[in-house]
Amino acid sequence: MNKFQKVQFLLFIIIITALLIGSCDQIPKNGSDPRSTSVLVNTIPPATLTAISEMSKPSQTPVPEPMGLDWSSVEGIELEFWYVWDLDQPGIGMNAIVDRFNQENRWGIVIKPVDQGLVLDPLDSMEMAFEEGIVPHLLLSDASSTVSWYQGGLTVDLSPFQSDSIVGLTEKERDDYYSEIFDRFTIEESVRPGLPFTQTIQVIYYNQSWAEELGYSSPPKTGSELEKQACFAAGDRELSTSSLTQPVGILLSPEAANVVSAIYAYEGNFLDPEAGGYLFSTPEIQQVAEDWQDLLRQDCGMTLYTYPDPMYSELAVEYFNQRKVMMMTGSSQMMDYVSTEANQTGRADEWLMLPFMGPEGNKAVSSEIQSVVIFNTSPEEELASWLFAKYLTSPEAQAEWAMYSRYYPTRKSSLRLLRDFRTENPHWSQGLNLLKYSIGMPLDPSWNTVKLSVGDAFEEILINGTLNVEEQLAILDQLAVELWEYTQE
Numbered sequence: 195m196n197k198f199q200k201v202q203f204l205l206f207i208i209i210i211t212a213l214l215i216g217s218c219d220q221i222p223k224n225g226s227d228p229r230s231t232s233v234l235v236n237t238i239p240p241a242t243l244t245a246i247s248e249m250s251k252p253s254q255t256p257v258p259e260p261m262g263l264d265w266s267s268v269e270g271i272e273l274e275f276w277y278v279w280d281l282d283q284p285g286i287g288m289n290a291i292v293d294r295f296n297q298e299n300r301w302g303i304v305i306k307p308v309d310q311g312l313v314l315d316p317l318d319s320m321e322m323a324f325e326e327g328i329v330p331h332l333l334l335s336d337a338s339s340t341v342s343w344y345q346g347g348l349t350v351d352l353s354p355f356q357s358d359s360i361v362g363l364t365e366k367e368r369d370d371y372y373s374e375i376f377d378r379f380t381i382e383e384s385v386r387p388g389l390p391f392t393q394t395i396q397v398i399y400y401n402q403s404w405a406e407e408l409g410y411s412s413p414p415k416t417g418s419e420l421e422k423q424a425c426f427a428a429g430d431r432e433l434s435t436s437s438l439t440q441p442v443g444i445l446l447s448p449e450a451a452n453v454v455s456a457i458y459a460y461e462g463n464f465l466d467p468e469a470g471g472y473l474f475s476t477p478e479i480q481q482v483a484e485d486w487q488d489l490l491r492q493d494c495g496m497t498l499y500t501y502p503d504p505m506y507s508e509l510a511v512e513y514f515n516q517r518k519v520m521m522m523t524g525s526s527q528m529m530d531y532v533s534t535e536a537n538q539t540g541r542a543d544e545w546l547m548l549p550f551m552g553p554e555g556n557k558a559v560s561s562e563i564q565s566v567v568i569f570n571t572s573p574e575e576e577l578a579s580w581l582f583a584k585y586l587t588s589p590e591a592q593a594e595w596a597m598y599s600r601y602y603p604t605r606k607s608s609l610r611l612l613r614d615f616r617t618e619n620p621h622w623s624q625g626l627n628l629l630k631y632s633i634g635m636p637l638d639p640s641w642n643t644v645k646l647s648v649g650d651a652f653e654e655i656l657i658n659g660t661l662n663v664e665e666q667l668a669i670l671d672q673l674a675v676e677l678w679e680y681t682q683e
Contacts, residue, residue, distance in 0.1 A: 269301050349387060361580060370606055451645075
């Protein structure tokens with residue numbers, strides 16, 4: 195071996211030795227973990243790597259269990275969900291909300307939606323199914339029936355779910371609901387039969403253009419101002435030449451939802467705080483009836499027969515659209531049918547939705563709430579149902595449903611997700627200002643029949659202006675008590 199070859203051999207030995215020493219440095223010392231050389235380091239975010247690492251280690255503390263159940267107990271559960279109000283068009287509306295939950299929920303829960311609104315009478319159809327022992331896991335319906343289902347043992351109290359430390363509603367989430375709706379959505383002081391999902395409100399539709407032509411620069415702010423404008427409009431023959439022989443200031447519908455709105459605005463209450471049930475012969479309710487009666491007596495207002503006339507709403511909207519009335523009472527869902535683009539003046543009219551107003555300017559709108567209820571099944575299925583119900587009533591889902599259905603949300607933070615929709619739908623957006631005045635209707639099962647009696651009584655009072663209001667309300671009291679006692683049996 196020459197000198198040059200010896201030098202090469204020596205360098206080779208040095209390199210090999212260095213590599214061996216370097217590899218020895220990588221051997222774990224004192225049981226420490228080796229550093230990962232996986233390509234995952236470059237593709238998975240650090241937070242995810244941390245989570246994977248933590249999952250691989252023995253847990254030092256037990257994983258919190260919701261409602262005393264292991265999380266694995268809800269994995270892969272399939273639930274049937276009944277609802278109404280959809281248009282049965284795949285990919286939009288309620289179907290889209292359900293599909294998103296099925297795709298995104300971490301537990302693999304599968305919701306199977308069933309549209310019950312495709313039958314003539316959804317509520318009657320569902321009641322027949324219940325009688326045959328057929329029930330879903332969840333149901334979305336008007337709040338008026340939720341209490342009877344709970345009292346019949348079909349549905350569960352959601353209070354334990356709401357207060358659960360793991361899956362319950364935080365204080366911030368509870369405060370996000372409109373308080374008059376969420377706080378009132380209980381029975382027996384603490385039982386919560388459902389979660390408020392969406393709402394419609396009873397309002398007064400107001401032709402702003404017509405009022406401005408009469409010299410009013412702003413809408414009425416009190417009951418007396420409303421009466422003044424209504425009576426002035428009733429004498430406006432020139433601006434309504436093709437309408438009724440004499441135009442009318444306001445069309446008053448005696449249906450219970452409107453009557454209740456007025457009662458709240460007059461700072462009255464029709465629930466008997468002492469005996470339970472109902473009490474309508476109060477000074478505030480008597481004042482509502484007499485003021486409405488007086489509007490008709492002066493020819494400043496009119497009424498139409500309501501129940502059982504299915505065309506009442508259509509006729510009321512027609513009168514408003516054609517300037518036969520300057521104001522009308524009705525549901526916020528009627529707004530899609532209001533069109534003042536082609537009235538007899540040849541100009542488009544601007545219109546607003548107003549709250550009901552009391553003599554001193556107090557404002558109120560009654561709210562018809564749609565809520566989600568959970569049926570009595572197994573603890574695991576009920577927990578899975580709650581997880582979907584919580585998702586369904588989230589601000590995001592409520593905002594999506596509002597854009598589709600034009601119902602109003604029950605959570606305030608939904609509004610920040612509806613900025614573009616509000617800009618594109620100014621009338622719907624204007625109604626948002628009235629939600630702070632919304633008060634939910636009674637949850638007692640008796641209200642389903644009592645409200646019909648309220649409508650009948652006020653219709654008689656309005657049509658026959660000579661009836662003694664005090665006597666009529668006393669008769670209504672007696673009937674309401676009988677109906678309430680019947681439902682308590």
